[in-house]
Amino acid sequence: MNFNSWQFLVFFPLVAVGYFGIIMGIRRVLPALSNTLSQVFLLGVSLFFYACWNPVYLALILFSVAVTWLSGILMAGTAPENRKIFFIASLALNLGVLFFFKYYNFFAGTVNPLLGTIGTGAGLPGLNVLLPVGISFYTFQALGYSIDVYRGTVAAERNFVSYALFVTFFPQLVAGPIERTGNLLPQFKADHVFDYDRVTSGLKLAAWGMFKKVVIADRLAVYVNGVYGDPAVYPAAALVLATFFFTFQIYCDFSGYSDLAIGTARVLGFNLMTNFRKPYFSKSISEFWRRWHISLSTWLKDYIYIPLGGNRKGAFRQKLNLLITFLLSGLWHGAAWHFVIWGLLHGVYQVIERSIPERINAVFKKVPVVQVCVTFLLVCFAWIFFRANTMGDAFLIVRKLGDLPAECAGYLVRIPERGIVNTVRVAFQLGTLAQGIANPVTGFGMTAFGLSIITVIILLVGDNWTKAVPGTKRIMRSPLVLRWAGYCGIMLTILLSWNTASNQFIYFTF
Numbered sequence: 001m002n003f004n005s006w007q008f009l010v011f012f013p014l015v016a017v018g019y020f021g022i023i024m025g026i027r028r029v030l031p032a033l034s035n036t037l038s039q040v041f042l043l044g045v046s047l048f049f050y051a052c053w054n055p056v057y058l059a060l061i062l063f064s065v066a067v068t069w070l071s072g073i074l075m076a077g078t079a080p081e082n083r084k085i086f087f088i089a090s091l092a093l094n095l096g097v098l099f100f101f102k103y104y105n106f107f108a109g110t111v112n113p114l115l116g117t118i119g120t121g122a123g124l125p126g127l128n129v130l131l132p133v134g135i136s137f138y139t140f141q142a143l144g145y146s147i148d149v150y151r152g153t154v155a156a157e158r159n160f161v162s163y164a165l166f167v168t169f170f171p172q173l174v175a176g177p178i179e180r181t182g183n184l185l186p187q188f189k190a191d192h193v194f195d196y197d198r199v200t201s202g203l204k205l206a207a208w209g210m211f212k213k214v215v216i217a218d219r220l221a222v223y224v225n226g227v228y229g230d231p232a233v234y235p236a237a238a239l240v241l242a243t244f245f246f247t248f249q250i251y252c253d254f255s256g257y258s259d260l261a262i263g264t265a266r267v268l269g270f271n272l273m274t275n276f277r278k279p280y281f282s283k284s285i286s287e288f289w290r291r292w293h294i295s296l297s298t299w300l301k302d303y304i305y306i307p308l309g310g311n312r313k314g315a316f317r318q319k320l321n322l323l324i325t326f327l328l329s330g331l332w333h334g335a336a337w338h339f340v341i342w343g344l345l346h347g348v349y350q351v352i353e354r355s356i357p358e359r360i361n362a363v364f365k366k367v368p369v370v371q372v373c374v375t376f377l378l379v380c381f382a383w384i385f386f387r388a389n390t391m392g393d394a395f396l397i398v399r400k401l402g403d404l405p406a407e408c409a410g411y412l413v414r415i416p417e418r419g420i421v422n423t424v425r426v427a428f429q430l431g432t433l434a435q436g437i438a439n440p441v442t443g444f445g446m447t448a449f450g451l452s453i454i455t456v457i458i459l460l461v462g463d464n465w466t467k468a469v470p471g472t473k474r475i476m477r478s479p480l481v482l483r484w485a486g487y488c489g490i491m492l493t494i495l496l497s498w499n500t501a502s503n504q505f506i507y508f509t510f
Contacts, residue, residue: 106335192269202266209259226441
């Protein structure tokens with residue numbers, strides 16, 4: 001069940017009414033049971049929410065829940081020297097399931113050619129299994145709990161319902177944020193009464209998330225999918241535009257999901273961690289990762305980078321630890337070499353960043369706009385490897401970017417003959433009627449191009465407007481008429497764009 005579906009628009013209000021109805025109704029009759037029953041209710045609807053994709057995979061997520069819950073209890077009840085046994089068993093079982101469903105075919109496809117070169121004549125068989133939705137997210141959340149219990153930073157949770165709800169809580173189950181035990185788990189043990197200000201704040205954030213997904217991301221996806229689907233037939237200018245559009249598509253798609261998750265959880269009374277903080281205004285790659293997918297970047301820092309030694313063992317080890325961490329980040333995103341290259345690129349960026357002499361850094365710090373632009377361009381370049389369907393496509397796109405200067409010169413000299421509008425059409429392959437266009441992007445003409453540019457500008461202006469003060473506070477400071485005009489405008493735009501809302505969220509595949 002996607003957030004951007006009519007089914008969810010029916011599902012969530014029913015959940016909210018049922019949840020608050022149970023709390024208020026049971027509290028009057030059996031106050032001691034109100035929290036227990038509200039947790040049971042949320043667990044039931046969360047499992048139903050997940051089962052809407054494939055009921056078979058409920059067994060996998062319940063297996064992960066059972067293993068980590070039981071291992072936590074066993075770790076808490078045994079001597080410190082024996083705790084590692086249960087911890088390793090929990091890691092092995094959870095990572096084993098993740099490897100089987102997500103990485104086995106990638107591993108087999110990498111190993112089999114090597115086996116062929118040494119003449120073994122045998123290879124690993126491929127598996128035809130469907131990747132369970134959100135498996136990377138809930139596995140990392142469950143493993144974070146196991147690590148915290150093993151370290152002794154949190155107490156083992158003995159209430160199975162509370163722990164199961166921590167792993168399966170439906171707003172953030174499929175694509176995060178990857179929550180920490182200390183933040184989310186205790187919230188399930190508190191009663192959450194209906195609060196008008198909190199509910200309206202959550203709905204506003206969810207509406208903005210839906211706007212980013214349906215109006216911006218899904219519109220940009222039409223062009224991105226067309227060009228990246230067959231990059232060999234498109235000119236360099238179209239590839240540059242598609243990469244630029246994808247940079248904002250993935251941001252709006254993923255941060256839109258996070259806004260929907262945080263907003264719907266807030267309606268029910270729960271506070272999820274912030275996952276994005278205007279990342280494209282970052283002045284460095286390291287700052288970018290403090291603003292982008294914060295729940296994953298902090299998870300990797302706390303559970304991978306720091307245990308490897310962090311920056312405590314000298315400059316060389318720090319850089320090596322960065323490369324390892326970002327390689328794993330790329331692999332977490334997808335079982336393919338182009339994701340690994342994407343992760344390594346960000347690791348290399350940070351290694352280079354830390355190798356630049358301070359006197360040069362001091363010069364760049366005086367012109368922050370240059371820092372922002374350079375960081376943005378580096379991020380855009382890395383997105384090529386993330387979005388490309390194969391390594392071959394990624395390298396083809398990079399190679400064709402070298403043709404851009406000559407190509408642009410050719411467009412400029414043809415402007416008197418074609419006119420500006422037709423020149424743009426040819427360069428970006430936008431229209432079916434323009435002469436000279438062999439492979440226009442289906443369903444994406446000049447009107448869609450113009451609207452896409454406008455929505456990106458709206459996004460950047462909105463992010464800049466809310467850099468210092470959160471958007472909900474900014475809105476509440478506005479006159480009533482302007483506020484409601486904005487609400488109605490956003491909702492109307494979402495409804496008018498709903499025909500593109502069949503697109504699945506990008507991070508559901510991770």
